[in-house]
Amino acid sequence: MAHERIVILGGYGNTGRAVARLLLEHSPVDLVVAGRDRARAIRLAEELNQAFGAERVLGAEADASRPESLRPVLDGASIVVAASSTSAHAVVVGRAALDAGADYMDPQYSTRKLELLRSLKPSIEAAGRCFVTDAGFHPGLPAVLVRYAAGRLEAIRRARVASVIQVNWKELEFSPATLEEMAGEFADYQSLHYRDGRWRSMGWLESFAPIWVQFGHGFGRRYTMPMFLEEMRPLPSMFPSLVETGFFVGGFNPVVDFVLMPVGMGLMKLVPRRGAAMFGRLLEWGLREFTRPPYGTLLQLEAEGMRDGKPATLGVEVAHADGYLLTAAPMVACLLQMLDGSARRPGLHLQALLAEPARLLKDIQAMGVEVLVRDGA
Ligand SMILES: NC(=O)c1ccc[n+]([C@@H]2O[C@H](COP(=O)([O-])OP(=O)(O)OC[C@H]3O[C@@H](n4cnc5c(N)ncnc54)[C@H](OP(=O)(O)O)[C@@H]3O)[C@@H](O)[C@H]2O)c1
Numbered sequence: 001m002a003h004e005r006i007v008i009l010g011g012y013g014n015t016g017r018a019v020a021r022l023l024l025e026h027s028p029v030d031l032v033v034a035g036r037d038r039a040r041a042i043r044l045a046e047e048l049n050q051a052f053g054a055e056r057v058l059g060a061e062a063d064a065s066r067p068e069s070l071r072p073v074l075d076g077a078s079i080v081v082a083a084s085s086t087s088a089h090a091v092v093v094g095r096a097a098l099d100a101g102a103d104y105m106d107p108q109y110s111t112r113k114l115e116l117l118r119s120l121k122p123s124i125e126a127a128g129r130c131f132v133t134d135a136g137f138h139p140g141l142p143a144v145l146v147r148y149a150a151g152r153l154e155a156i157r158r159a160r161v162a163s164v165i166q167v168n169w170k171e172l173e174f175s176p177a178t179l180e181e182m183a184g185e186f187a188d189y190q191s192l193h194y195r196d197g198r199w200r201s202m203g204w205l206e207s208f209a210p211i212w213v214q215f216g217h218g219f220g221r222r223y224t225m226p227m228f229l230e231e232m233r234p235l236p237s238m239f240p241s242l243v244e245t246g247f248f249v250g251g252f253n254p255v256v257d258f259v260l261m262p263v264g265m266g267l268m269k270l271v272p273r274r275g276a277a278m279f280g281r282l283l284e285w286g287l288r289e290f291t292r293p294p295y296g297t298l299l300q301l302e303a304e305g306m307r308d309g310k311p312a313t314l315g316v317e318v319a320h321a322d323g324y325l326l327t328a329a330p331m332v333a334c335l336l337q338m339l340d341g342s343a344r345r346p347g348l349h350l351q352a353l354l355a356e357p358a359r360l361l362k363d364i365q366a367m368g369v370e371v372l373v374r375d376g377a
Contacts, residue, residue, distance in 0.1 A: 003056075004339060007032040007077045007102075009064055009093065010084025012044040014172060015107060015136070018328035019083055020044070022367055024052045027336060034062035034073050035084065064089040067096055074100035079335065082106040085178035087113035094120045098127050103338060105351070107136035107331055110181070111188040114230060121348050128346040130338060134231055135351035136327040137299065138163055141318060142247045143231035143352035144330070144360055145301040147238075149314045151357065152375075153305030155241040162213040162224050162248040164298040167323045169287040179280030186261065186279070187268055192228035193246025194236055202226060211248055216317050216372070217298050224248035231352035241305070256286040297323040313376040318361070320369050330355075333363035 006023060010016040011033025020033055033044050041059030048057045062073040064086035070093065074080055080097040082090070087110035094117060097104040106113070117133055124131050134140060142161040150156045191202040202225070210223035227249040236242050251257040264279030271278070301316040320326040334355040337343035343354050365371045 003028045003030050004078040005030045005032065005076055006079045006081060006335070007034060007062075007074055008081045008083050009034050009062060009086065010082065010175075011035060011059075012037070012040045013083060013085075013175060013178070014324045015327050015331075016081075016083035017044065018322075018324045019081060019331055020048060020057070022325075022328050022332040023335065024048060024056060026332060026363075026367060027339060029056075029339070031057045032060050032073060032077070033057060034060045036061065036063050064093050067092055070096035071099070074102060076100075077102045079103045079105065079338065081331070081335070082108070083331075085175055085181040087116075087181060090116040091120060094124075094131065097131075098123055098129060101127075101129075103129050103344065104131040105135050105331060105335065105338075106133050107140065107327060108181070109134070109139050109185050109188075117348055124348055125346055130344045130346060131348045132334060132338070132351050132354060133348065134229070135331045135334060137297070137323070137330060138247065138249070139229045139231055140327075140330050140351045141299055142229055142301075143235060143350070144355060144357045145299065145316050145318070146232075146235055146245060146303070147352075148316065148357035148361060149301060149303035149305070150239045150242075153303060153307060153312060153314055154309075156239050156303055156305040157241055158244040158305075159235075159242065159301060159303040160213075160244070160246060160248060161299060161301045162215070162250060163300070164215055164217075164219045164222065164250040164296070165252070165323055166219070166291060166293075166295055167297065168293070168295050169284070169291055174284070176277070176280070179284050180276045183264060183268070183276045183279035183283055186265060187276075190228040191226045193226035193248075194232070194242070195244050195246070197236075197243050210251075213248060213250070213300070215250070215298060215300055217296060217319050218294055219296070219298060222250050224250050231350045234353065252287060253290040253292070255290040256283065260286040296321050297326045299326075307375075310377070315372075315374040315376065316361075317372040318364070318369060319372075325367070326369060329364040329367040329369050330360060332367065333360045336363060
């Protein structure tokens, strides 16, 4: 019997390449890696076929903004992974997936994208397809960690997730579309977090007093800011004992955080059309020039609740030196649950609320991610 075929748009990008490698290592699927540059797609397919000693990968040209270019590439696919910086084209890709009878996943962080995909919800449900959005590391993992802790503690009361992303940006190459999309994401930024039993934003004055977190893995004490992720929204109603939860994103570096971000946000307000592209270039420069070692990526949960009727704590650290492996591993772990049918539920889902948490953590560990769980009194 032929294996299922997964098409990865942005297949030769940083996230796409890592997803392709992990899928080849951990599942029997065949792949199509696609992007607007046909030669790069074919080159990567050849590299992967050689590395894995089998003809499992094809390279193809596809543009997420052009349905006619997606049609032949998606033909026969069972899942489309949009690992491309194409959140603005979510409807085009989503419709193409539905027309091809394929399920869908994307790791993009964008409020607008969620709105676009929600407009497809009736068609997704009518077709019985499983669409998974906000996949990856963040978004993608914070609510998985809270759900995991809620399963290990009785009456979970507090659950804070915080991140460090400190990568050697000089070693990375991005599509200009990715930098522009990244800059646009800052315009979507909301500081909503759940405290004292209600969702609240940081006041103007509070934004000058960042929240300090003690991180493991040698990163030490660092400033963070609350960052709303859609996957956190239903947690208080899922776990009514929760009085405090939220995701707290660590800074990139002081120059980017305190100089370039305000300048970039100003640019996007002043010249909305060209602002995102200008901010994207500034961001790339600031990340490359001012980010210093130690390099690594870490997501850390600190939770409190009860165990055997007594107050108890639970800590989880999820880390990898390569931020793109840490992005791809949860995506592939969720894809494995879709492929075996356990998470292939019709509808539009957020990865962090669809995937089974304990299995996902075990699977990403098998993919080389460090997962450390600390039970405390
Ligand atoms: N959830 C998470 O934890 C997480 C973490 C990291 C990244 N991300 C998201 O993942 C996405 C990819 O990021 P990345 O860092 O991997 O970017 P990247 O390395 O720049 O790769 C982006 C890829 O998308 C392709 N692409 C761009 N426009 C396209 C189009 N119109 N049609 C088809 N392909 C297109 C690019 O190739 P061509 O330009 O040659 O077409 C490239 O292969 C972004 O949306 C980013 O926000 C999420």
